[in-house]
Amino acid sequence: MKVKRFFAVDTRIAMREVREAFGSDAVILANREVDGGVELIAAIDYDANVLSESVNQAEKKAEQNPVSSFSEHRARKSVAAREKAPEPEQIQAKQTSASIKKPQTMSWLQEPALERMQEELSSLRHVVEDQLSGLAWGDFERRHPQRTELLKRLMSLGLNASICQLISNSVDDSNDIEHNWRQALAQLASQINISGEDVLGNGGVIAMVGPTGVGKTTTIAKLAARYVLRHGPKSVALVTTDNYRIGAYEQLRIYSRILDVPLHLVNQGDKLEYVLDKLIDKKLVLIDTAGVSPRDVELKQRIQPLMSNRELFDTYLVLSANSQFSSMSKSIEAFSELKPDACVVTKTDEAENLGATLGSLIHSGLPLAYVCNGQRVPEDLHLARPHSLVSDAVALTQDNNQTFDWEALAIVLGGSSANAYN
Ligand SMILES: Nc1nc2c(ncn2[C@@H]2O[C@H](COP(=O)(O)OP(=O)(O)O)[C@@H](O)[C@H]2O)c(=O)[nH]1
Ligand SMILES: [Mg+2]
Structure with missing residues (x-):
């Protein structure tokens, strides 16, 4: 049998240390709060006959190397406080008229003994909880x-x-x-659901939506460039409804010039349907939109122009892989009004892991169309392949030597x- 003392700032960490040192079969023999944390005495491979002897020895050791217990510490503190405390007459003299009018009564909960008992009980509860989860874990791991x-x-x-x-x-x-x-x-x-649409092969009319900065404009540039490389510039047009941000139009304008494709700006008041009507002969029309935060109270109002022409185009929701699972879920929820046909995952190159991306795709069932793993136009755009995404997720784990929770x-x-x- 091995017996060892563990000291940590709280019970949870101490339990973890016990588990790491002794594994899930460890038994907690004693637990107490000491100055600056908690002290646990744990044993492994224990024999009931020698158990009490070992506990005595461990406790004797603790006495020789005293770490004052929480209750001792409190007791000492309260003696010191009593010594320092002014005489009752002095207190009375200092009382304000307000406090005289309304005498303070001591709640039974403030009774020091009860308070102490409450603290002891709550620390005991933590130990029991930790031991129970440890037991479930140990049992499962063994089986x-x-x-x-x-x-x-x-x-x-x-x-x-x-x-x-x-x-x-x-x-x-x-x-x-x-x-x-x-x-x-x-x-x-x-x-992971995959979108069956082959935009680069068959073209289409697609609006990119999503929060600001996720990579909507860059993805449009990548798609347009790829399409132009394959089919030439004649059958491509770019449209932007982003007239909120100074520079948003300019950003797309630069790409449209490089690719030699037309760019149409839909101003507030203009009808998107009229612009799209003029582009009927184009095989690929990519619509860039202003980023909207999922928390924006005016989100519905901001996406209204798209909603009212929804049947004229497909909608791709752009999600950034370096976001948390909760913020991806919020985006998916917020833009669900637009009933996106598919999504594009960007910035997989910046993500620490792909857990949030995989989780969001699986939970939402949203079909994945493209994955972007860098800023380069058009190289860093890839047709969605679930196996590649999963192997990227594994590679990232190995690279980062991830620890699990x-x-x-x-x-x-x-x-x-x-x-x-x-
Ligand atoms: N690392 C990385 N950066 C990207 C990716 N896609 C876009 N970006 C960058 O993210 C920033 C915002 O992109 P932008 O297309 O303007 O986002 P938008 O506001 O959604 O239109 C720019 O600096 C892009 O170069 C990607 O896949 N990986
Ligand atoms: Mg943009």
């Missing part, structure tokens, strides 16, 4: 080592816990972890362990 390894690998992609659980439940729990991993990645790729994994395992016994 399903391959499933646990698979969950760890999925979590390291930056995916949220519910998707990890979904994928791992759909994969065999065989002894060959590499086989399970390949299956899981294939499952992950199969959950143990707490989130423990939560997943709470649910998984229940399923695992069925």
Whole structure:
């Protein structure tokens, strides 16, 4: 049997240290708050007969090397406070007329003994909670080592816990972890919808929408340039409804000049349908729009001109891969009014991981049309391929040596362990 003392700023961190040092079979023999944190005495491979002896020894050691306990510290503090405290007469003399009018009564909750008890109880609750989640985790890990390894690998992609659980439940729990991993990645790729439209081959009328700075204008330039390279400039036109930002028109104007394709500005009051009507002979019309924040209270009003001509074009929502899962979800939710036909994911080159992107695509079911992985026009634009996106996600994990969230994994395992016994 091994017994060791652990010290950390709080119980959660101390429990984690215990788990790291002794694994999930560790037993917490004692727990107390000390100056600056908590102290745990933990054991591994313990024998009930020698348990009490070891605890005594560990506690004797603690006395020889005293770290004053929380309650001792409080007691000392309250003695010091009492010594420092002025005499009752002095207090009375200092009382203001207001406080005399309304005498303060001490709530029973302020009673020092009760307060102490409350603190002890709450620290005990944390220990029990941590031990329970540790038990669930340890038990699951022991029963399903391959499933646990698979969950760890999925979590390291930056995916949220519910998707990890979904994928791992759909994969065999065989002894060959590499086989399970390949299956899981294939499952992950199969959950991503792909847009069947081939804009670069067949053309179309497409409006790029999304928040500011996600790469709408750059994606339009990339698509237009690719199309011009394949089919020449005659059948391409650019349209912009972005008259909010100074420079937005200029940015697209530069690309239109380089590519030798016309650019039409739709001013407020102009009708988008009239402009599109004039471009009926073009095979590819790309419409750039002003960025709108998903939090913009006027979002509906800002996208109204697009809404009222919605049947005249396809809408692609542009999402930046370096955003958090929550902000991607907000964008998808905010622009759902426009019923986007597909999405474009940009800035995969800037993302720390692709977990939020994969999660958002899977949760929303929004078909992916293109992926952009850099600023270069037109090189950094790629037709969406789920397997490539998943292998990019794996490569990023290896590059960044990602660590996964143990707490989130423990939560997943709470649910998984229940399923695992069925
Ligand atoms: N690293 C990287 N930068 C990009 C990508 N796409 C666009 N950008 C850059 O993001 C910035 C904003 O792009 P822009 O097209 O103006 O965004 P918009 O406001 O949505 O039109 C510019 O500096 C672009 O060069 C991409 O895939 N990767
Ligand atoms: Mg723009």
